[in-house]
Amino acid sequence: MAAASCLLSEDQFLCSICLMVFTDPVTLPCGHNFCNKCITDHWDINVQCQCPMCKRLYTTRPELWVNTFISEMAAQFRQSVQQEASCSSSEHQAAKPGEVPCDVCTGTKLKALKSCLVCLASYCETHLEPHLTMAGLKRHQLIDPVEDLEGRVCTKHDKLLELFCKSDQMCVCMLCTYSDHKTHDVVPLTEECEGKKAELKETEAEIQQMIQKRRLKLQEIKRSVELSKLNADREIVEGVQVFTALKASVERSQAEFIKTIKEKQRATEIQAEGFIKELEEEISELMKRSTEVEQLSLSKDHLHLIQSFSSLNTAPTTKDWTEISIRSPLYQGTVRRALIQLEETLSKQIKKVFEAELKKIQQYVVDVTFEPYCKLNQSNDNCRCVLSKQGFTSGRFYFEYQVSRRSRWTLGVTTESNMMRRITLSPSNGFWTLSLKRVGGFFASGDPSVCLSLKSQPEKVGVFVDYKEGLIFFYDVDTGTHIYSFTGCSFTDKLYPFFSPCVNDGSFGFWLGISIREPRLILH
The missing domain is CATH 1.20.5 (Single alpha-helices involved in coiled-coils or other helix-helix interfaces)
Structure with missing residues (x-):
């Protein structure tokens, strides 16, 4: 180790260009020594041939000869270092899978402590010592051990990637700035x-x-x-x-x-x-x-x-039993009366359930503003209608219509795309509606329409929509009873509250002004 240290104490064994131990060292006429490849690459990118150390200018590129003395000394240095590494390898822990091994160790590869970005090699504790003691090697940039150091070298010039080209957004070496990236915006990697x-x-x-x-x-x-x-x-x-x-x-x-x-x-x-x-x-x-x-x-x-x-x-006094008999009681109607009584109880209970259900659904009430829209073709009649300005593509919403004192009406929800043409009201055409017709009573839109049997005409109709679940419920708000449901729907377009009085008497302004109830705004 002492011999190696003595050899390495002299800067003459380091190339002043790559700052590494000489490889194929050559001597210039001025007496300075460089690696053959280093000085050749240096002259290849410069117009003038001059010594990087003393700046002596040569009119013609001098012939380069290998300095055998320095080459032998460098070889002896490498051999001594390898011998020391071989002797001490058994005293240190070998690199485990996933750890970066030392590039200098022969035989058992020890765990590397640092990687050198100049030498492009990783060193264990023993082989790292020259980088910590020698003046020339101290200037090398050491980092925590990493693999694939070759990826940090320019593949074209075999130099360290230490610059960044902002124009091409890529890392480059110093020599790249004299060729492909000569006019580009280049900054140091640190910056x-x-x-x-x-x-x-x-x-x-x-x-x-x-x-x-x-x-x-x-x-x-x-x-x-x-x-x-x-x-x-x-x-x-x-x-x-x-x-x-x-x-x-x-x-x-x-x-x-x-x-x-x-x-x-x-x-x-x-x-x-x-x-x-x-x-x-x-x-x-x-x-x-x-x-x-x-x-x-x-x-x-x-x-x-x-x-x-x-x-x-004389016969004793007795009763005339001719017309006297025992008849079995008439039980017909007993079950029916019991069921009627049970039905009344069940109806009361269902009404309570519907009232509670409606009360819960009304928490999703929304504020809707209606405006006149196009004419529709419903049963071959021209029907005026209004459509809400607000559309819904998710969640749940509830709104109500005041329909008292009207002999005909249609209400529910629709998609705006289907409002652009004359069309028959049905779910397949994007209409989920409830209708009161002057002749025929109540109907739910369908293919064909569904006739409904209602005990009385509702004065106020509530409509609840669950977009995600594909549900539409119609309620008689005053009695709290359920009128009709559309289930299993698949909504993809925006839904709009829809109403039509189904009249064609020119009274558009009248019914638009008083027949629509605008509820409170509670969006969910």
Whole structure:
């Protein structure tokens, strides 16, 4: 090691161009030594041939001869270093998979501590020592050990990539600035790196904002799941209460039905028991009289027979049973009356459920503003209509129409694209509507239309739409009853609330002014 250190203490063994130990060293007429390739490349890119050290100018490129003395000394240096590395390799830990090995070690490759961007090699602790002690090697740029150091060298000039061309957005070497990138905007890598670091800070800030937004969204989703679970639990409790009440009502109706049947049967049994008792008493009395008559007929006492004849010859007083009978009670209608009573109870319960459902749905009420639109062709009639300015492509929304004192109307939702032509109202054409016709009653749009049976004409109709689930519900707001539902719809276009009074009498301004109720704004 001492011998190697002595050899390396002299700067004469380092090329002043590449700052590495000489490779094929040559001597110029001025006496300065360089690597053959280094001085040749240097002269190739310069017009004048001069010594890089003393600046001596040569009119013609001098012939280069290898300096055998320096070449031998360099070879001895490399050999001594390799021997020292071989001796000490067993004393240090070998490089593990994934770690950068030393490029100088022979045999077992030790773990590299640093990589040199000038030498393009990685060194273990032993082989790194010259870069820490020699004046020339101290100027080399050391970094944490990395692989693929060849990727840090210009493939064209075999020089370190230490500059950045902003024009072509690529790393270049010093020689590139004299050729392909001569007129380009070139800056040191350190300067460009500072700019990139500033951009990375902005990127990091943006990423942190994105992370924060997603954390908030994560909390929002978790909260939504919690609220959904609370809603589901509440719905289960309310639903169980409803079904429990219905079950109790059915059981009461069943018990009352059975009680009614049994009471009728018991009344029949009581009546029959009375008749049976009377008949048994009369039979007993008649049998007694029959015995007395038989005994009297056999009597040999003529006086006794004559005296008793008048009393025994007359039949005892009995009831006329000719028209008396026991009829089975008439049970027909008992089940029907029980079911009618149960239906009334069920209707009341359904009404309560619909009222609660409508109340929940009304939280999605939106504020809509209507404006006149085109004419439509519905059942061959020209119908004026209005369309809301607001359209919906997601979520849930609810709105109401005041339809009292109107003998004809059509309302619901539609897609604006289908409002551009005369068309028949149907879901296949983008219309989900409810209609009251002057002749024929209520209809839901369909292929064909669905005739509805309503007990009374609604004065106010509520419409609820769940865009994602493909649901449209129509309600009688005043009675809280459900009118009709469109389910399993697949919405892709924007939906607009739609209304038409189905008149063609020129009263457009009248019905536009008073027939549309504009609800409060609560968007979800």
